[in-house]
Structure formats: C-alpha cells, structure tokens
Amino acid sequence: MSDAVVPHRAEPSAAVxxxxxxxxxxxxxxxxxxxxxxxxLTMVAAAVTLLFFLLAIFASVLSVxxxxxxxQLQLMNSRISPLWTADGQSPFLLGTxxxxxxxxxxxxxxxxxxxxxxxLGVVFAxxxxxxxxxxxxxxxxxxxxxxxxxxxxxxxxxxxLIALLVNGVAKSVFGNRxxxxxxxxxxxxxxxxxxxxxxxxxxxGSVMVEKNKDYVAAAQLIGLPAPIxxxxxxxxxxxxxxxxxxxxxxxxxxxxxxxxxxxxxxMPDTMPSLGTLxxxxxxxxxxxxxxxxxxxxxALAGLILSINLLGDWLRDALNPKLR
Amino acid sequence: xLAFTLRRAIQAIxxxxxxxxxxxxxxxFAGDPVNQIVSLDTPPAERExxxxxxxxxxxxxxxxxxxxxNAVQFKFGVSYQFRQPVSSLLAERMPATxxxxxxxxxxxxxxxxxxxxxxxxxxxTVLAKIFQAVSxxxxxxxxxLIGILLIYLFSVxxxxxxxxxxxxxVRLGWWxxxxxxxxxxxxxxxxxxxxxxFQLTLIMRLVRAEMLEVLRTxxxxxxxxxxxxxxxxxxGHALKNTLVPVITVAGLQFGSVxxxxxxxxxxxxxxxxxxxxxQAVQNVDIPIMAAYLLMVSLIFxxxxxxxxxxxxxxxxxxxxxxxxxx
Numbered sequence: 001m002s003d004a005v006v007p008h009r010a011e012p013s014a015a016v017x018x019x020x021x022x023x024x025x026x027x028x029x030x031x032x033x034x035x036x037x038x039x040x041l042t043m044v045a046a047a048v049t050l051l052f053f054l055l056a057i058f059a060s061v062l063s064v065x066x067x068x069x070x071x072q073l074q075l076m077n078s079r080i081s082p083l084w085t086a087d088g089q090s091p092f093l094l095g096t097x098x099x100x101x102x103x104x105x106x107x108x109x110x111x112x113x114x115x116x117x118x119x120l121g122v123v124f125a126x127x128x129x130x131x132x133x134x135x136x137x138x139x140x141x142x143x144x145x146x147x148x149x150x151x152x153x154x155x156x157x158x159x160x161l162i163a164l165l166v167n168g169v170a171k172s173v174f175g176n177r178x179x180x181x182x183x184x185x186x187x188x189x190x191x192x193x194x195x196x197x198x199x200x201x202x203x204x205g206s207v208m209v210e211k212n213k214d215y216v217a218a219a220q221l222i223g224l225p226a227p228i229x230x231x232x233x234x235x236x237x238x239x240x241x242x243x244x245x246x247x248x249x250x251x252x253x254x255x256x257x258x259x260x261x262x263x264x265x266x267m268p269d270t271m272p273s274l275g276t277l278x279x280x281x282x283x284x285x286x287x288x289x290x291x292x293x294x295x296x297x298x299a300l301a302g303l304i305l306s307i308n309l310l311g312d313w314l315r316d317a318l319n320p321k322l323r
Numbered sequence: 324x325l326a327f328t329l330r331r332a333i334q335a336i337x338x339x340x341x342x343x344x345x346x347x348x349x350x351x352f353a354g355d356p357v358n359q360i361v362s363l364d365t366p367p368a369e370r371e372x373x374x375x376x377x378x379x380x381x382x383x384x385x386x387x388x389x390x391x392x393n394a395v396q397f398k399f400g401v402s403y404q405f406r407q408p409v410s411s412l413l414a415e416r417m418p419a420t421x422x423x424x425x426x427x428x429x430x431x432x433x434x435x436x437x438x439x440x441x442x443x444x445x446x447x448t449v450l451a452k453i454f455q456a457v458s459x460x461x462x463x464x465x466x467x468l469i470g471i472l473l474i475y476l477f478s479v480x481x482x483x484x485x486x487x488x489x490x491x492x493v494r495l496g497w498w499x500x501x502x503x504x505x506x507x508x509x510x511x512x513x514x515x516x517x518x519x520x521f522q523l524t525l526i527m528r529l530v531r532a533e534m535l536e537v538l539r540t541x542x543x544x545x546x547x548x549x550x551x552x553x554x555x556x557x558x559g560h561a562l563k564n565t566l567v568p569v570i571t572v573a574g575l576q577f578g579s580v581x582x583x584x585x586x587x588x589x590x591x592x593x594x595x596x597x598x599x600x601x602q603a604v605q606n607v608d609i610p611i612m613a614a615y616l617l618m619v620s621l622i623f624x625x626x627x628x629x630x631x632x633x634x635x636x637x638x639x640x641x642x643x644x645x646x647x648x649x
Binding site for chain 1: 338341342349459460462463464465466467468471472474475479486578579582583585586589590600601603604605607609612616619620623624627
C-alpha cells in the first residue's frame with residue numbers, strides 16, 4: 001500500500017525528524033495500528049496473548065518449583081486445594097496434583113511446551129506450504145497439478161486425523177519409547193504436515209497473479225534465477241494473507257497439540273504440555289479434585305480464544321475491502 | 324452431467340488408490356509384521372519361515388496387489404494387541420460410532436437451525452447476542468474441554484447422566500444399539516452434545532448468514548407485497564431456500580464428525596471405532612491404524628462424491644464449501 005493514500009498520516013517533516021525512530025513512528029501512524037486502537041476487544045486479546053507468552057518465557061522465574069525435577073517434588077504436598085479454599089497452603093496458589101506438583105508452576109511450564117510446539121509447528125507448516133505454493137504457482141504445469149492434487153486430497157481429511165497418523169507411524173518407526181524431546185519434534189512435524197495446505201493454496205493464488213506483472217518480467221529480463229525472483233520479489237507481495245493464516249493457525253496448532261497430548265499421543269507425563277496436564281487432571285475429577293484439570297483448561301481456553309480474536313481482527317484489518 | 328459424474332467418480336477412485344498406497348506402506352514398512360508375530364527368542368530360520376508364509380518375500384507390487392485385494396473384501400489382517408482380525412474388531416465397534424455421529428448431527432441440525440433462524444429474525448435481542456457469543460466460544464474451546472466440562476457439571480456435580488460407556492445395549496443381528504434402553508439413551512446425551520457442538524455453531528452461523536441474505540432478495544419483497552403472513556414468508560419461503568446449503572454442509576461434515584468422534588469417544592470411553600484407533604496409535608497397532616484410515620477415507624470419499632453430484636442436481640449456483648479447521 002502506498003503512503004500517499006493514508007489519510008491520517010503525520011507530517012513527513014515530523015516523521016523523519018529522527019531517523020532512528022522513524023520506523024516506529026510509521027508503525028504508530030499506520031492503518032493497522034489505527035484499527036488496533038479502535039478495537040478494545042483486540043487490545044485486550046493482544047494483552048492476554050502477550051501475557052501468556054511472557055509467562056511462558058519467564059516460567060522458571062515465576063514458578064515456585066521446577067515440575068520436571070522429581071527431586072523438588074514432595075508427596076507430602078500432594079493434592080492440596082487452591083490457596084483461597086479452606087485447605088489451601090502457601091506457596092501453592094492453584095493447589096497441587098497427586099505427585100505434589102504445584103499446579104501453577106506446571107501450567108507455566110506446560111504453557112511453554114504448548115507454545116513452543118505451536119509456534120514451531122506453524123513455522124514448519126508455513127515453510128513447507130510457502131515453498132510448495134511458490135513452486136506450484138511459479139512453475140505451473142504438471143508440478144502445479146501434482147502439488148495441488150495432493151493438497152486437495154489432504155484437505156478432505158481433518159488435520160487431527162493426519163496428525164494422529166503421522167504420530168503413530170513415527171512411533172512405530174522410531175520405537176514406542178521416544179524421549180520427550182523427540183516427541184516434541186514428532187509433534188511439530190505432525191502439525192506441520194497437517195496444516196501446510198492452506199499456505200500453499202494462498203501463496204499459489206497470489207503468485208499466479210503476481211507473476212504476470214511487469215516487475216517479475218523485468219527481473220526475468222535482467223537474468224535473475226527463478227529462486228531469487230520467487231523469494232526476493234514475489235514472496236514479499238504475498239505476505240499479508242500469510243500472516244493472517246499463521247495467526248489463526250497458531251490457535252489451531254495449539255489445539256491440535258493439546259488434543260494429541262490429551263489423547264495420550266503427544267507430550268509424555270514427564271514433560272507435560274497443557275493437554276497432558278488436562279489428561280492427567282481428568283483422572284482426578286471424580287475424586288472432587290477439580291483444580292488439577294480446571295486451571296490448565298482455563299489457561300488453554302484463554303490462550304486459544306485470545307489468539308483467535310487477534311487473528312479475526314488481523315484478517316479484517318488487512319482486508320482492503322473492509323476499510 | 325454424465326461426463327461430470329464419471330470424472331468425479333474416477334477422481335474418487337484415484338484418491339482411494341492413493342490412500343491405499345499410504346495405508347499399505349504403513350502396514351508393510353512401519354514396523355516389521357514378523358516381529359509382531361514371533362517372540363523375541365525365535366531362531367532366525369523360523370523367522371524366515373514366518374516371513375515366507377506371510378508372503379513378505381514377494382515383490383512389493385505383488386504384495387500391494389494382495390493387500391488391496393484383501394482390503395476390498397474388508398480383510399485387514401490381524402491386530403497386534405488383540406490378536407483378532409481387524410475387520411471383526413471394526414465391525415463390532417462401528418454401530419457405536421455411527422449411532423453417536425448420527426445423534427450428534429441431528430442435535431446439531433435441529434438446534435443449529437433453530438438458533439440460526441432466531442438470531443437472523445431477531446437480530447438485536449439479548450438472546451441472539453448470547454447465541455453469537457456462545458458460538459464464538461464453541462469454536463474456540465477444544466472438544467475435549469467441552470466434554471470434561473459437561474462431565475463435571477452433569478455427572479460429577481449433579482449426578483444426572485453417566486460419564487462413560489454406552490449403557491445397556493440391545494443386539495439386533497450384528498448391530499448393537501443403545502437407542503432402545505433408558506440407560507443407553509441417557510449415555511448418548513452428553514457425548515452427542517460434545518460431538519455436535521462444533522457443527523451446531525457452524526450450522527447456526529451459516530443459517531443466520533443465509534437467512535439475512537435471503538430476506539434481502541426480491542422474491543421475499545414480492546411475497547411481502549402479496550400480503551403473505553410473516554410466518555409464511557419466513558418459514559415457507561426464506562427458510563426453505565437456506566436449507567439447501569445447510570444440508571450440503573451437514574452432509575460434508577458427517578465425515579469429519581466420524582473422525583472427530585475419536586476425541587469424544589476418548590473423553591467418554593465410548594466403545595467405538597475412534598477409541599479403537601486412539602488405542603491403536605498409543606500401542607502402535609499398525610493394522611488397525613491402516614484399516615481405520617481406509618475405512619474413514621472410504622466414508623469421506625463417498626460422501627464427497629455424493630454431495631458433489633447432488634450439488635449440480637439441486638442447485639448449480641452452489642460452489643463453496645465450508646471446512647472444519649482442526
């Protein structure tokens with residue numbers, strides 16, 4: 001989008017007064033930030049998302065114990081209810097589970113795992129989908145036909161089914177007892193392989209439009225190789241929709257990871273994500289120990305809802321038809 | 324029309340062959356079938372004999388042809404965990420999944436259409452806004468959390484409904500049904516709501532959007548000009564026209580309802596195909612995974628084919644489909 005059409009833009013002299021902060025000022029003056037400031041719900045969603053990321057990053061500072069370190073767990077402290085109830089004990093704000101694990105600390109560490117798997121899954125899916133989409137759109141012909149046919153077939157199946165299958169096959173190839181880090185990698189690959197189609201389709205569509213424009217012809221004329229034209233010239237012009245898909249996919253990736261872990265096909269009990277914590281906590285629901293499952297559940301729901309709201313806003317804000 | 328139908332049918336067969344190749348490679352290459360049959364201390368010579376008797380020495384295309392030939396006759400080999408033929412395991416559990424999926428779809432359609440019509444006709448009422456908010460939450464909450472929430476509310480706290488299993492079932496030939504006993508019906512309620520909630524929000528949003536669109540068209544204005552009652556206009560003219568896409572979407576979604584039953588069945592320990600599949604993934608029971616993939620693909624491809632053909636029969640304007648994200 002060109003600066004000239006932005007109606008509420010600051011005077012250029014003010015914007016370039018200090019070159020070092022000009023990108024920041026330009027960001028503050030942009031259409032996107034304007035629509036961001038106009039929507040209170042979006043600002044709340046952004047704040048909550050940011051809070052979750054900060055909690056995950058600083059998990060080791062904020063938690064009272066490391067829930068992965070068996071030496072720090074004491075069975076004496078098991079099944080304590082949250083602090084504000086009659087049987088609550090300091091420092092266990094949200095109570096403890098059956099192994100004496102502080103629920104709040106477990107949520108912080110679980111949040112970290114969930115977000116790492118989610119973000120890496122989105123990055124992997126995006127890299128795979130963008131590459132295949134660029135190739136399909138730019139090369140065309142039989143290659144395009146093959147890639148898009150695979151995409152069509154895959155789109156018929158729900159992502160969770162594909163992720164479960166990838167997971168099962170990986171377990172069988174590498175042996176049933178994978179360590180926690182390898183499981184994390186398998187989950188990232190499973191999520192990536194389930195969600196690449198949307199990127200590929202979007203990128204392919206944009207590339208088909210872009211490649212007939214003059215700047216691509218000019219780049220071809222001066223003899224640039226195809227990969228350079230694709231990455232340096234075509235790709236930047238397809239980034240808007242990709243950003244929207246990535247945001248909404250982050251929520252989906254977090255849900256998928258949590259679901260796999262809940263089904264017992266994801267992160268193991270020794271290195272639990274939010275989904276694993278919910279699966280463990282679910283076993284204690286009937287004993288009346290609701291807090292073991294409730295708080296990880298709230299955390300997961302809050303995280304997904306706020307990312308979804310951000311994604312919805314971003315889609316509308318980047319859509320020129322709605323301006 | 325005939326050419327279109329044929330082309331779609333050939334495409335569907337192509338997809339099934341592709342899925343067959345994936346399913347076969349899982350069966351054959353992911354995990355050695357011989358290891359699952361012999362014990363750890365079986366001598367190598369005996370292993371070779373087993374290998375030969377299973378036909379694993381034949382060229383891969385021959386093996387694939389044999390696998391495919393068996394699969395067409397619903398022979399999927401023997402489950403590693405249960406030591407039983409996979410086909411009989413699947414057949415035993417299919418009624419449970421189908422009953423659950425059908426009940427969930429009916430629940431989603433009935434309430435989705437009612438809520439959608441209401442929120443389209445009375446757009447500014449409090450109830451319509453509540454429906455909208457609920458639908459946003461319904462899309463954001465993972466299925467298993469909804470299930471756990473319902474169990475906590477109706478089973479643990481109130482004690483009204485069972486939290487797991489199918490209740491008492493009645494055997495009708497090879498089909499088992501929970502629809503004929505009180506405990507079976509009670510057991511069906513919570514899983515159906517859990518499974519149907521996502522479709523419900525989808526149908527509600529679709530009906531609302533379609534209703535609002537249809538109400539703006541000329542023929543509705545003409546119906547008003549003719550002096551028809553509001554009731555006749557809304558339900559006789561507007562709703563009828565919104566139902567075509569709704570039934571299409573519900574039909575297309577039926578396949579993913581069956582796939583998503585995996586999660587609901589795990590939460591409620593419902594003895595269906597989905598629970599069998601999850602246990603197979605956990606225990607690396609490849610024959611069940613491969614067979615489940617083939618079965619679900621067959622259901623998906625058949626539904627898509629039928630819907631695609633019906634599309635052109637019923638309403639050529641319809642081209643868009645709504646798909647489930649996760």
